[in-house]
Amino acid sequence: MFKPFHNHEGPEKRTPQARFFIDPEYFKVEMNRWFANRWVNVGRAEEIPNPGDFILRTVAGESVLITRGQDGTIRSFFNICTHRGTVLVENVKGTAKSCQFSCPYHAWSFDCQGKLLGAPGMKEVDGFREQDWGLRAIGCETWAGFIFVNLDRTPALLADSLADMPSKFVNWPMAEMQSAACIEYDVKANWKLIIQNYSECLHCPSVHPALARLSPPTSGENDPPNSCYLGGRMSLNDGVTSMTVSGSTERPLIATLDETQLRHVYYYALLPNLLLSLHPDYVMTHRLEPLAHDRTRIFCEWLFETNTISKPDFQTEDAVAFWDMTNKQDWHVSELTQKGLSSRGYRPGPYSNREQLLYDLDQILIPKD
Ligand code: FES
Numbered sequence: 001m002f003k004p005f006h007n008h009e010g011p012e013k014r015t016p017q018a019r020f021f022i023d024p025e026y027f028k029v030e031m032n033r034w035f036a037n038r039w040v041n042v043g044r045a046e047e048i049p050n051p052g053d054f055i056l057r058t059v060a061g062e063s064v065l066i067t068r069g070q071d072g073t074i075r076s077f078f079n080i081c082t083h084r085g086t087v088l089v090e091n092v093k094g095t096a097k098s099c100q101f102s103c104p105y106h107a108w109s110f111d112c113q114g115k116l117l118g119a120p121g122m123k124e125v126d127g128f129r130e131q132d133w134g135l136r137a138i139g140c141e142t143w144a145g146f147i148f149v150n151l152d153r154t155p156a157l158l159a160d161s162l163a164d165m166p167s168k169f170v171n172w173p174m175a176e177m178q179s180a181a182c183i184e185y186d187v188k189a190n191w192k193l194i195i196q197n198y199s200e201c202l203h204c205p206s207v208h209p210a211l212a213r214l215s216p217p218t219s220g221e222n223d224p225p226n227s228c229y230l231g232g233r234m235s236l237n238d239g240v241t242s243m244t245v246s247g248s249t250e251r252p253l254i255a256t257l258d259e260t261q262l263r264h265v266y267y268y269a270l271l272p273n274l275l276l277s278l279h280p281d282y283v284m285t286h287r288l289e290p291l292a293h294d295r296t297r298i299f300c301e302w303l304f305e306t307n308t309i310s311k312p313d314f315q316t317e318d319a320v321a322f323w324d325m326t327n328k329q330d331w332h333v334s335e336l337t338q339k340g341l342s343s344r345g346y347r348p349g350p351y352s353n354r355e356q357l358l359y360d361l362d363q364i365l366i367p368k369d
């Protein structure tokens with residue numbers, strides 16, 4: 001394949017070489033590095049509220065079964081039968097009847113806690129013990145209503161990957177909030193470009209004029225970077241109460257937020273794949289599912305407090321329409337960047353001081369070579 005130009009030495013911080021975004025082989029390497037042995041967000045606990053409920057997700061190319069057991073605990077497993085390796089569940093979402101999964105091949109059956117319940121034809125086999133052949137479990141933990149899985153054989157605690165995020169965002173009651181809208185996007189751009197784009201507002205005046213009218217593009221204040229998350233906050237203009245089409249909201253503001261939190265929107269990328277945008281009256285999330293070096297599926301959800309959702313005049317449209325428009329603007333420039341990175345003419349370019357988070361992100365995500 002085409003070998004990119006080397007990063008020329010210079011006084012400025014520069015963008016990475018193209019191969020980290022356009023090389024399918026490198027994509028496999030980084031799926032192993034960033035998705036096969038770290039805590040990856042796979043959705044919300046509210047998606048599987050009852051015992052037997054399940055969802056399938058793809059993580060680092062693996063089909064992962066996430067299900068709630070009869071004890072109420074959410075667990076995850078490799079979605080393959082322990083008999084001969086056949087894919088166990090085909091529907092991407094559903095409820096297992098009687099909390100049991102039955103293999104479509106020879107009908108081995110498993111309960112929602114992964115235990116093997118029945119294995120036709122195996123009784124006569126000397127030494128065969130059902131307790132040895134349960135589904136192979138994957139690390140699974142929740143925080144703030146988000147489900148995370150970790151394919152590593154001996155995963156570290158999720159808490160270590162969250163650092164101080166739980167205390168930082170304790171005032172948004174995310175565990176109890178519920179999704180009232182979801183839009184799925186198929187974006188022809190590398191997953192890192194999506195996070196890069198999310199991490200700067202230098203592009204806001206040109207790409208998002210409507211956003212720039214609500215929140216000053218230069219108001220960003222970023223936290224010092226760390227290997228778990230990157231982000232910061234931006235202020236709302238006087239008279240603006242939330243990021244919506246009108247700049248105001250009829251929804252009650254989240255009562256537990258302090259004065260400062262009510263006047264800002266907090267934008268954080270929890271590596272590798274969850275973007276959290278915390279507003280005065282709702283939380284928007286983006287879950288990234290990298291499909292290829294040049295393609296990312298993105299699920300955008302809007303979470304609200306349950307007592308807000310239950311109000312007769314509750315609607316999501318003002319927030320959803322605003323961010324759907326903004327999302328599409330972001331995906332467009334991300335796709336243009338993906339295309340440009342494939343050009344023979346590309347060479348690393350200089351970052352501005354307002355793209356410091358991107359440089360920090362490069363230091364975390366992109367290996368030195
Ligand atoms: S492969 Fe599943 S029962 Fe045989």
Ligand SMILES: [Fe+2]
Binds near residue numbers: 197204
């Ligand atoms: Fe943007």
